[in-house]
Amino acid sequence: MDTDTLILALVFASVLLLVHGSWWLVSNRRGGSERRRLAARLQPETVEGTTTPALLHRRDTARPRDRLAPLARLLGLAGLRLPVERALTAVGGATAALFPLLALVTGLPLGAALVLALALAAGLPLLVVAAMARRRVRAFESQLPGALDTMVRSLRAGHPLTAAIGMVAREVPPPVGSEFAVVFDEMTYGLDLREALGHLMRRMPVAAVNFLVVAVRIQAGIGGNLAEVLASLARVMRERDKLGRKVKALSAEARLSAAILSVLPFAVAGIVATTNPDYYGTVAEDPLFVPLIGAGLGGIVTGILVMARMVHLKP
Helix, strand or coil: CCHHHHHHHHHHHHHHHHHHHHHHHHHHHHCHHHHHHHHHHHHHHCCCCCCCCHHHHCCCCCCCCCCCHHHHHHHHHCCCCCCHHHHHHHHHHHHHHHHHHHHHHHCCCHHHHHHHHHHHHHHHHHHHHHHHHHHHHHHHHHHHHHHHHHHHHHHHCCCCHHHHHHHHHHHCCCCHHHHHHHHHHHHHCCCCHHHHHHHHHHHCCCHHHHHHHHHHHHHHHHCCCHHHHHHHHHHHHHHHHHHHHHHHHHCHHHHHHHHHHHHHHHHHHHHHHHHCCHHHHCCCCCCCHHHHHHHHHHHHHHHHHHHHHHHCCCC
């Protein structure tokens, strides 16, 4: 089979995958009314005011030994209720669709076109999901002190800890409210408080949640005034956040300098290649050209990583 026939076959397969994906989306939307009716029937079993039945969308379902567990945790950390298998299917379909297009448009060899298509189909969504996860974690950390204050008010009013967690699930917006709704539902359906908080710590692996879980476990084990402990913890979290913002402001100049130094070599190379195309062409045939370019890129990447570690400060 020659190259043209193979590319045409890949184009046909890509179009078939796109048609199948479009049909799946249409059929999934038609079946949405049935799922909404089911969610409406299950809604009274959840915390009033939450957006979705929490137990239907638990994000800690990945088995610890599952090879796809890190990807499942990343999707859960980003707040996406997308099964890992469906995400991998979407990546495979996008790779199959991009591969023949890149091979036809760019004229790259089939191996290079396949690697580039896989990098675009998997790398870009992964970067987007990672950015969503970071933004959601920052929002969770900023909302958690207020949620603790809500729990303190509920405990001081004489409510049990379960009712205080339910109040946070009702009154605090996502992501804190949705995560506490999962904890409340797990406790409602018979899970122990410490186990439910342990699941929260696995779903949201941040230091603030660790502090909360340790405080509640110590109080459950030896007793004490939990309201005062949570109030002190909220103050510590606010001070820690204030210190982090101060460190970020003081290191702004260093981070800007690191960003400029990281982009500058690639910008200069692009400007030189644009203004003088023969600058690199005259030495491209030299046998030392590729090793030297590789060594230079390796040095640049190493410098970027070192600068990133130097300016990434944590309070």
